[in-house]
Amino acid sequence: MVKIGILGCGGRMGRMLLVETLDHPEAELAGGVDVAPGIAGQDLGLLAGRDSIGLAASGDVAALAAVSDVVIDFTLPHATIASTPIVAAAGKPIVIGTTALGDAGNAVLAAAAQQVAVVWAANFSLAVNLLLGLTEQVARTLGPDYDIEILEMHHRTKIDAPSGTALAFGRAAAAGRGAALEDLWVKTRDGVTGPRTSGTIGFATLRGGDVAGDHSVIFAAAGERLELVHKASDRRVFARGAIRAALWAASNGTGEKAPGLYGMREVLGVN
Ligand code: NAD
DSSP, X not given: OEEEEEETTTSHHHHHHHHHHHHOTTEEEEEEEOOSTTTTTSBHHHHTTSOOOSOBOXXXXXXXXXXXXXXXXXXXXXXXXXXXXXXXXXXXXXXXXXXXXXXXXXXXXXXXXXXXXXXXXXXXXXXXXXXXXXXXXXXXXXXXXXXXXXXXXXXXXXXXSSOHHHHHHHHHHHHHTTSOGGGTEEOOOOSOOOSOOTTXXXXXXXXXXXXXXXXXXXXXXXXXXXXXXEEEOOTHHHHHHHHHHHHHHHGGGSOOOOSEEEOHHHHHTOO
């Protein structure tokens, strides 16, 4: 059994991770940490919507890392930046789903990856990760006559835009064209923008309701349009993928993965 600790256990993803960890035959819940008012001290089973398990949420990341084989973090960028070095110092692998980490966050992950295995993915769904590979392949094959636009919709409380997954699709498309996304992206359009600049990758963001995450990658040319679409209807798919990554990072009995920064492609063994 792999002991999993969960950072952000009171959040939407955190509660889903509690459920999936409790239900997984190879996983054992080591504990959970959250700083939201009223969460520390609550029974983790009750937080997951289950019976009490006699294990309470706390606010102590170091203590959680000490009793975990691997830690999963779905929180906020500043929280991930603070927690990751603590988990790495404890020598425990870490799986991170927090998005919009920025340059400071990416530097913290790179530093931790010198000490332990760090898995970060903008999206832990199996289908999304397969679609990322397909996006790169389609972008490479269709070439610059096809304009690439990426559309995403998420629930009304999402705080970053475009979503981390939309940016991951953008990076995959840019890689298919042998370029860096930062050289091609158009993240917003407003007013008299003029005609579309050839070769750019455009983004559009929708927010509303309780949408777990919809993404479309659109390849539009004169006379035809190809759309790759993924719709998540339940956060469970992200939680399951994160637990799969955690078991992979802890390698369940065969020794931990070597220090390094990994993505879901390595976890799933796909190109
Ligand atoms: P949420 O706001 O519901 O939950 C975040 C939780 O983190 C809250 O309970 C908050 O109190 C807690 N938190 C904040 N600071 C903390 C700290 N210092 N220590 C411990 N806990 C702390 O958000 P959510 O919808 O669960 O999403 C969380 C993150 O995961 C976001 O960045 C989101 O974009 C990302 N996300 C990623 C994927 C993926 O597959 N990679 C999927 C869904 C969401």
